[in-house]
Amino acid sequence: MSRVHDPSKQNAIDMDKARAAASINVVDVRNFLNDGAARWRKREKIVGILSTDPLFDKSKRPFQNRQQQFLRGESISNRLYELKEIHKWTQEDMTIALSVMDEGLAISFEPVIDLQATPDLLSKYSALVANKGILGCYLQTELGHGSNVNKLETTATYLPQTQEFEIHSPTLTSTKWWIGALGKTATHGVIQAKLILPGGKDMGPHLFLIQLRSLDTHKSLPGRIIGDIGPKAFGGWASTDNGFARFDHVRIPKENMLSKFAGVTDSGEYVTPPHAKMSFSGLLYFRSKMVTNAGWLIAKGATVSIRYATVRRQGEIGPDGLERQTISYPSLHARIIPLLARAYVYIELGRALTKRVDDLARGLSSGDMSQLAEMHVMTSGLKVLVSTTGIQDLETARRSMGGHGFSAFSGIGKLYADFVPAATYEGENFVLDQQVVRAALKTFRGLSSTKVPSLSITSLYLRHLLDKDSAPPSLDDQAWTQPTFAILLLEWRAAFLVQEIANTTSAPEPTAAHRASRAVTEAFVAGRVGELITGLDAALKPREAAVVRKVYLLFLLMTVESGLVDLFSFGLFPASRMQSRDATRGLRLAIAGLCKDLLPEAIGLSDAFGFTDWELDSALGAYDGKVYEALWAKAQQEPLNETDVTEAYQTSIRPLLLRGQKLAKAKL
Amino acid sequence: MSRVHDPSKQNAIDMDKARAAASINVVDVRNFLNDGAARWRKREKIVGILSTDPLFDKSKRPFQNRQQQFLRGESISNRLYELKEIHKWTQEDMTIALSVMDEGLAISFEPVIDLQATPDLLSKYSALVANKGILGCYLQTELGHGSNVNKLETTATYLPQTQEFEIHSPTLTSTKWWIGALGKTATHGVIQAKLILPGGKDMGPHLFLIQLRSLDTHKSLPGRIIGDIGPKAFGGWASTDNGFARFDHVRIPKENMLSKFAGVTDSGEYVTPPHAKMSFSGLLYFRSKMVTNAGWLIAKGATVSIRYATVRRQGEIGPDGLERQTISYPSLHARIIPLLARAYVYIELGRALTKRVDDLARGLSSGDMSQLAEMHVMTSGLKVLVSTTGIQDLETARRSMGGHGFSAFSGIGKLYADFVPAATYEGENFVLDQQVVRAALKTFRGLSSTKVPSLSITSLYLRHLLDKDSAPPSLDDQAWTQPTFAILLLEWRAAFLVQEIANTTSAPEPTAAHRASRAVTEAFVAGRVGELITGLDAALKPREAAVVRKVYLLFLLMTVESGLVDLFSFGLFPASRMQSRDATRGLRLAIAGLCKDLLPEAIGLSDAFGFTDWELDSALGAYDGKVYEALWAKAQQEPLNETDVTEAYQTSIRPLLLRGQKLAKAKL
Known part of the structure; x- marks a missing residue:
């Protein structure tokens, strides 16, 4: 059958041609997007290490259930810190390593402890926190209470006799809920609870460090009922153990209050230290990063959809006698070229904002907080904008690929599932x-x-x-x-x-x-x-x-x-x-x-993001354009294909067929 | 702690009050939406049977992996036909039973065989098809070819010597792909293939009945490579075995061509029977049903989000001294009341369209096809409209519920995952x-x-x-x-x-x-x-x-x-x-x-859809409003919670902690 034109052979040809057509120097633009050649080389080196480590292989992931994905996530977390030690990665290297992972990993302790703990508490815990000698989580949201922290129900009652706080969950709705890494991983947590003074005065929400699990056995300590809250929509964040916790009159030492900005005296009086000044810069930094991250996510959607549209041929016959490349249809490319634009802008805008936040934070010493407060609000708007448009863009990319976009092997579904909660977490968009x-x-x-x-x-x-x-x-x-x-x-x-x-x-x-x-x-x-x-x-x-x-x-x-x-x-x-x-x-x-x-320029502009096939993990976004070979190879790994005849045959299909054959015979 | 106000107790009170506030007679509106009291009673009776049958229990589903969901789907298919026999269900009853299932079941043979097979072929197969004595699938889409059927590559070459067709997949891209029930279930298929006449003339796509698996062993027959294409995005359609098939010169008897409208003579000449007239009414009927179905799906989203917003309290303090019910905020209810409107319209509009299609089909005898063709096009537009808006509405419902909307237990994620391919299948929207x-x-x-x-x-x-x-x-x-x-x-x-x-x-x-x-x-x-x-x-x-x-x-x-x-x-x-x-x-x-x-009226208008808790399968949409009890109960069933200490402790968490503690000590 050698005379037959084989479309799957055409794919690589189309991709090569498109790559050759770009007028831009991809390396220059790649360095531009990656904040310079030096940082690109760091990323390239780290991706090289991760992508060849068997533990970071993604080929089995689409077939794993949630427990398997969770176990894989935990082993990845451990391995990342092992690699950090082996390769003597700096903090910047580690940030790069984490940024190229497409897993929700339960290892990032909130910076809140660094910002709000007293020097005494810090001296005891900060090295442990930084090196993962203890694993933390941040217990704010409750089952019945989200963004309105003033209505949180968990209490921290000060007991002057023993100089302790008693942490308690008075109701079902006060159960801490959704807390990342709380379910199965964290040994410690920083908890938001209403400070109750002796005499019963409610001082509103404050922060306390509380140990959750034994450092010897990892069993949850007495008075804590801790667990995982169950699977998330769309299979998102499967490897993260978002958890719940209820506290039954659990006592913690007085020193565990994060009291850099407010505390209680030994006898139980409320005190605000002089010169207490809350810093927004942590949140600002986080949110400016969110803009960049959204940019890189959209970049993945753009890369995959542009590559697939370059090799996919469908519909009218073009001048080469073959069906046209779908990217040549204006109704299609008018949907996906814009993703490229949004990705470029968010990557560069986020980076510029991060630099601006650095400047603002540095300028804080002059005492002018007004700009900082305004930037804080503006980043709220940006959080809404980048989450809304980013979610939309990923789904546009997926749908632009037609039927195959709905295959898990397109890779975009997972990106969407993990990003879509951005619309509702960290302050609901509305x-x-x-x-x-x-x-x-x-x-x-x-x-x-x-x-x-x-x-x-x-x-x-x-x-x-x-x-x-x-x-x-x-x-x-x-x-x-x-x-x-x-x-x-x-x-x-x-x-x-x-x-x-x-x-x-x-x-x-x-x-x-x-x-x-x-x-x-x-x-x-x-x-x-x-x-x-x-x-x-x-x-x-x-x-x-x-x-x-x-x-x-x-x-x-x-x-x-x-x-x-x-x-x-x-x-x-x-x-x-x-x-x-x-x-x-x-x-x-x-x-x-x-x-x-x-x-x-579309292939050149998307190549310039610099994603490897390992990072994209998409059959349709294969760098070489061989999308059909990739889809075929992945489908062969589906566990249902391990046997020709499914085990459902004996239990369900055979009884169904036999009943049907009997009924059909009766009718003849 | 009896003095503590317990928000979870308030939920049922709020729901009761809201239910009492509706001025409409819910039963009257329910009968209206359900096409009359008689049909409602049928639905109620069938839902009663299904929801109490252990096989149709949904409580384990969120924790099942794809293979488990597939096996469950197959056993449900078998059980449905068993129940049909036990309860002597009519075809209408069976349609109702299928419509209240929220599973992609691999049992609906395409009506194509009824429409296009010759009387001879029909007499042999139609009773078997109708009673599931054989299980069919419809093999159109190929790995490299979607809606443009003229470019399908699979060939059916007529061999006059033996009066057979030879079905063949000449390339990788000609592999049939995405075919519902093909992977593991179907015993037979109707395949779209290019008819090649003796001498090599290509007559374009035609339909052929082909056996895929042995009726004795369920093994795939020689020359067929058959399997499942793997998981879908968002975990959608997990219970359906969308499959692939490649054919290596497989011979089928001449009579297996579906030749009501076109065929070949014994010697291999192409013939079109006189008065051949294609009927659009099948597709029209299917698409008018799609409007109604989208209406019922949006109705689920509306019911769940309205119920949760009725009992969820957040933010400002209202006149009752409690935080306000979130449904009372215009920025929230202006998002979810519209879902109610879209659901009502699509349910009634779809039903009116179905009646109109019936009339048109009946009027066909007069020979006037013009209206039919126009209605065919209009239903294309409707398919785009109801899929686009329905997908959007489900996501609006989910996001309106804030953080908990991202829990799999909200139930809306699954509805979305199963509905979202509607934007790209059966003709891409664009x-x-x-x-x-x-x-x-x-x-x-x-x-x-x-x-x-x-x-x-x-x-x-x-x-x-x-x-x-x-x-x-x-x-x-x-x-x-x-x-x-x-x-x-x-x-x-x-x-x-x-x-x-x-x-x-x-x-x-x-x-x-x-x-x-x-x-x-x-x-x-x-x-x-x-x-x-x-x-x-x-x-x-x-x-x-x-x-x-x-x-x-x-x-x-x-x-x-x-x-x-x-x-x-x-x-x-x-x-x-x-x-x-x-x-x-x-x-x-x-x-x-x-x-x-x-x-x-919102609670009354959504109660009028008539959904039971079993149909909604949503902790946040519980009829009695006890959403927090429901979330808590479901989380306790998460398999990760079977042990307090995860097995990841020994393999990953402990090594991570020990390394961290060693490093922290070294720094002190």
Whole structure:
């Protein structure tokens, strides 16, 4: 049958051609995305070590049940620290190693102990915490209580006679729940509990260090009922033992209170040390990292879907006599090239934010907290934005691959399952929206007395309302080639939405907070993308800078498109000059044009993320394009295929067939 | 601790109160949704049988791996047919039994054999097929080929010497893939293969019946390599053995060609019988059912999320001194009351469509196929609409529940995982969009010669372009209380979008087909909802009719809201009369007002779906509201909790701790 055209042989040819077509220098862009050549080499070396270690093999994972995945996760955690010792990894190396793992590992103790423990407690525990001599967890959420910490029910009652706190769970709903690593792993925890003073006064939530399990036997200590809360939706976070704990009058020594900022005296009086100052910088740092991480996740979705669309041929016959590559259809590439844009922006934006947070933290000594508080709120908005769009983008990538996207072997389902809780953890998105809007309204109401230069970077969009001569930009033929035009539109939209809520005397309509929060965040992001564009010439050679500039511009236009309802509603987007013709056509064609321009660069731009096949773990995203060989090979490993005849035959299928044959015979 | 307020005790109180607050007669609405009291009683009786049968117990399912879920599915299939015999279930009863199962069961042979087999073949197989004396599957999709059947590679070469067909898979990519029940269950299959005549002429895809496995041993027969394709994303369809098959020159008798519409003579000439007429009614029927099914799925999401939001208290303190019920927050109920609206509409719309398909099929004898073809296209649009919105709604329901929504015990994750492939199977949504638009353009281009009365129900929206005096409706104070206003807006939007594509001489922008397809489908749906509203007075008593009318109106306004970009873009939605004020505020307040009006009815309207706790299988959707007891009870069954100390302790945790303690000591 050698005359038969074999599509699976065509795959590698198509991939090679696409790779050759890119005009950019992939290495240059790869170093750009990876924060420089030196850091890329570190990543490459670490990925090399991990991907060849049998313990980090992923080929059996799709077939493992939850317990098996949990056991695998625990052995990976142990092995990572073993490798750290063997290879003398620095803390930065370890951060890289953890960042390339696609497992929820139960080993990251919250930094809360470092931030809030007294020097005495730190001297006792910090080396153990840092080296995993004890394994910690952070017990905040309760079965009946999420983000509203003031309503937590767990109590920590101070007993002056013995100088102890008694930790207690008075109700079923006070059971600590969802706590990462609590179920089976953690030996210790930092627990949020209401401090009750002698006499019964409730001082609200405070933090305490509590031992959970014996360091000799790992058995849970008396008075603690501890367990795993069960599987998560979509099979997400399967290797993590999110747990529950109930406490029955458990006593801990007084010194275990994390009392850097508040404590009790021996006799039981509440004290706040002088100069107590909470630091937001931990959370800020975490959230700026979240932007980068979302970028890398979307990058995986983009890489896999672009590679598969490059080798998948379907539908019309093209000039080469074969079915067209699906990436050549505008209705398809207009969906996946935008993922590339979002990934590039979030990776670079997150990195810029992390640097900004570092600067802010350093500048803290001057005592100016205002910027820090505003950045804190802005990162709430960013958390909402990157989780919402990242979740969407992963699902867009999966669906763009048609039927095979629903195979576990596409790899995208797992990424989605592990990322989707980002929409509801660490502050539910709809709750965070309210915070962003509250802060924006506060700034807006202070506007009359504000001079433009004193607006912080997060509120800069409000400057348009201050200048009486300022007017929204008007659309002309060059509009969509100019980043500034999109940025201005997005800023005006944010300003008008905030003004609308401020000017509404009755209750705002229910979606107002969400719309305004998104607009304010997107105005901020657009401004930062403008800065990224300005910085391109310094960061890349001219050809690469020109291509990445298009990627960034695409991001801005996509953002305008997603905000069209608001832009129209506030008169910022002009109706069509022609009656009953599509006013959005120009914008949409500009987006389509950028996607088309970027099409020959798509494989190069996604190769530049630098993912190995081990990192992607996707049959459809195989670097060499041999997707059908990969799908076939993976299916052969399905445990159901170990025998030709399933064990269900004797128990179920045979009885069904025999009954059916009997009934059929009776009817003849 | 009896003085402590126990929130978990409050749950049942809150649920009882909410149930008492509904003004509607739940039984009346339940019968309405269930197609009458008689059919409801049938469902109730069948659910009673299934839910008390130990084999249908769901409590272990969240902890089962894929093989276990597959074995459970097979035993359920067998048991269902056993129960059918025991209880003398009719075909309708069996349909109800299958519809209340939330498992992908590998037992539904495609109706293709009934439709396309010759009488001879039917006499041999139809009783066996109907009684499960043989188990079938439908082998269309190949590893390298999806919806474009003309490019399938599998061949069926006619051999006149022996009067046989030789079925062969010439390449890796020709491997049949994704075929439901093929992996481990099916004994027979209907296969799509290119008919090759003697001399080599390729006649394109045709259908053949092929035996796959021995009826004595269930072993796969010689020349067939058969297996399961492996796990699916999100753990979806775990109990179904989607399979692959490769054929190595397998011979089947000539009579096995399904040749009702086309065949070969003994000597190998291609023949088309006179009066061959393909029937779309099978697919139409299937797709109209898909609308209803999506409605019932969304109904589950609505029921669970509304019940949980009724008993969950969080945030601000309300007038009763407790935290407010989360359903009382507009930002929350504005997300979940709309699910109720979509569920009601899809359930009733699907049922009306099924009746219409029955009528059309009956009217076929008159020879008029035009309506049938148009309805075929319209159901493509409906498939896209109900899958897209249904997937979204399930995820909205899940996220509305905050952190606990991510627990597998919320039940919604499984519904989503099983429903989400609907976006990509049976014709990828983006491919179907093109079909809808092609048909719409064809009708549009025939418009000049068309009289309004001859426009079919699926194209009625185009009448606005025919009447020179017709103009889009203008917004007034009463607009959002009138279903007609919303329906007209949606019809004009569809007409303008189709006209826009028709008038565009260059290539349409890439999202045009999707926008137009959605608009055309939503105009059709809106028209049908108008009919449903008109029919309410006959179907329900005045109070219930008034409430359900609001549910339907909410659906129409939601649809308008989701189409705002297009409405603005074509000048159908007026800009605000005030400069820089939100033009959409009136619409949004109208939606919020309806949601608020429906709030006291929400528990009643969702109880009216009639789901038992067994059907919902959700800790958060418990009928009695005792959600925290339910979560606690389910977590206790997690297999990781069988021992206090995990087996990972010896293998991984202990080595990690010991290494850490050694390192910490070294640092001190």
